[in-house]
Amino acid sequence: MKVALYARVSTEQQIENYSIPLQKERMKAFCLSKGWDDMTEYVDGGYSGSNLNRPALQQLQKDIADKKINAVIVYRLDRLSRSQRDTLYLIEEMFLPNNVEFISISETIDTSTPFGRAMIGVMSVFAQLERETITERLRSGRLKMVKDEGLWAGGAESCPYGFTRLKRGKLVINEDERAHIVRIFEEYVILKSYIKVQKKLEKEGFKPLAEWRIIPLLKNRVYIGEVSFGGEWYKGAHEPIISTELFNQAQKVNEHLKYKNYGKIKNNVFRRKVVCGLCGETYRSYSQKDLKTQTRYFYMVCCRRKMPARYESKCFNRNIQRTDLEEEIFNRIMNLEVSGEIEFNRKRTPVDYSTKIKALDEKINKILDLYIESGLPKETLDVKLADLNQQKENLITQSKDTDYEITRMEQMIKEGIPNLFECDLDTQTAIVDLFIDKIIVKENSLQIIWNQ
Numbered sequence: 001m002k003v004a005l006y007a008r009v010s011t012e013q014q015i016e017n018y019s020i021p022l023q024k025e026r027m028k029a030f031c032l033s034k035g036w037d038d039m040t041e042y043v044d045g046g047y048s049g050s051n052l053n054r055p056a057l058q059q060l061q062k063d064i065a066d067k068k069i070n071a072v073i074v075y076r077l078d079r080l081s082r083s084q085r086d087t088l089y090l091i092e093e094m095f096l097p098n099n100v101e102f103i104s105i106s107e108t109i110d111t112s113t114p115f116g117r118a119m120i121g122v123m124s125v126f127a128q129l130e131r132e133t134i135t136e137r138l139r140s141g142r143l144k145m146v147k148d149e150g151l152w153a154g155g156a157e158s159c160p161y162g163f164t165r166l167k168r169g170k171l172v173i174n175e176d177e178r179a180h181i182v183r184i185f186e187e188y189v190i191l192k193s194y195i196k197v198q199k200k201l202e203k204e205g206f207k208p209l210a211e212w213r214i215i216p217l218l219k220n221r222v223y224i225g226e227v228s229f230g231g232e233w234y235k236g237a238h239e240p241i242i243s244t245e246l247f248n249q250a251q252k253v254n255e256h257l258k259y260k261n262y263g264k265i266k267n268n269v270f271r272r273k274v275v276c277g278l279c280g281e282t283y284r285s286y287s288q289k290d291l292k293t294q295t296r297y298f299y300m301v302c303c304r305r306k307m308p309a310r311y312e313s314k315c316f317n318r319n320i321q322r323t324d325l326e327e328e329i330f331n332r333i334m335n336l337e338v339s340g341e342i343e344f345n346r347k348r349t350p351v352d353y354s355t356k357i358k359a360l361d362e363k364i365n366k367i368l369d370l371y372i373e374s375g376l377p378k379e380t381l382d383v384k385l386a387d388l389n390q391q392k393e394n395l396i397t398q399s400k401d402t403d404y405e406i407t408r409m410e411q412m413i414k415e416g417i418p419n420l421f422e423c424d425l426d427t428q429t430a431i432v433d434l435f436i437d438k439i440i441v442k443e444n445s446l447q448i449i450w451n452q
């Protein structure tokens with residue numbers, strides 16, 4: 001009997017009763033009581049259970065498909081997933097078809113017994129209810145508002161630039177922003193580069209928009225008077241900002257650029273972000289041509305592995321394919337809204353930098369006074385002043401940095417992160433840069449250090 005022990009803990013639960021050692025200990029005790037001693041551990045530390053995008057869980061699914069596992073054990077059902085739909089998917093689509101038994105110790109769900117199978121049946125019914133009734137009711141209500149009344153389905157915080165959202169999703173044009181949007185489209189069609197557009201419009205007095213906002217803006221049909229729901233566009237009740245003709249011209253430029261970008265521009269999306277979990281060196285990009293298929297594929301290697309002569313010893317950490325890296329990292333970024341991997345501490349009282357800076361100014365003045373009154377040696381004075389001024393500069397930069405970055409990340413999650421797989425390289429780079437500090441390559445997983 002080959003048994004897989006799956007344990008998971010999210011960052012915020014680490015202090016609770018759910019610790020990984022505790023989960024493992026219970027599961028091992030259970031296995032020993034059954035006389036099963038061929039155990040493999042699959043551990044996702046610091047992962048939320050709201051989606052299936054977890055390295056150890058993915059490895060587990062792979063091993064199940066490769067017929068390496070006979071049974072999967074968890075401490076509690078919610079360790080496997082917090083979503084009933086995902087739980088059922090795993091049980092019905094992964095475990096049962098591969099003859100893998102599933103056991104949750106706390107709930108006594110054991111698919112090797114008739115009772116366990118009945119439990120899954122009961123869970124299915126509830127999941128179905130949840131999916132079909134509740135979701136559908138909400139969905140059809142909102143769809144009706146969009147389709148029949150032409151209203152905007154999003155909340156006030158996701159209201160598109162150029163509009164103000166009134167009650168129930170009615171959009172009215174914001175006159176100041178209207179002029180900006182018209183100019184963006186007009187110039188984009190001529191200059192064919194949003195960077196050039198931003199530069200030109202800045203001279204006209206418009207505030208530049210962040211890259212991740214201007215690119216989707218140029219594709220947004222809300223500006224020709226439409227509203228969307230579930231990926232479909234309907235006639236909106238609001239007044240359009242630009243003509244359909246101008247919009248279509250801009251889409252042609254988009255198409256053209258996409259084509260031009262293909263394979264030409266250097267992909268720097270993960271540059272300097274990927275770090276070796278074994279030796280600490282940076283991963284670098286290389287490419288290789290597959291002679292059989294004549295296609296070029298891209299991969300990243302630890303520097304200390306690729307060029308061992310430069311170091312005392314060689315590193316043997318694994319290479320990663322860029323497509324795999326993109327798949328995992330993009331999904332984790334796009335899942336941030338539901339996974340809550342980045343915690344924004346809204347209760348944190350903002351640091352009162354101005355008071356601290358004022359206090360430093362007072363100190364500086366006092367020292368100057370002291371120097372005049374007591375004839376303190378000039379060297380001592382210079383050292384003291386340099387130190388205080390440095391502290392002051394640090395405070396000023398800190399006060400600018402932290403607040404700004406956090407609000408931008410939060411804002412983007414709220415507004416909806418665009419589909420990264422469909423974005424161009426510049427947008428991908430900008431978004432990865434905004435969210436991610438480092439990606440650490442571990443033996444079986446990638447650990448993301450978020451910008452916090």
Ligand SMILES: [Zn+2]
Pocket residue numbers: 276277278279280281302303304305315316317
């Ligand atoms: Zn290494």
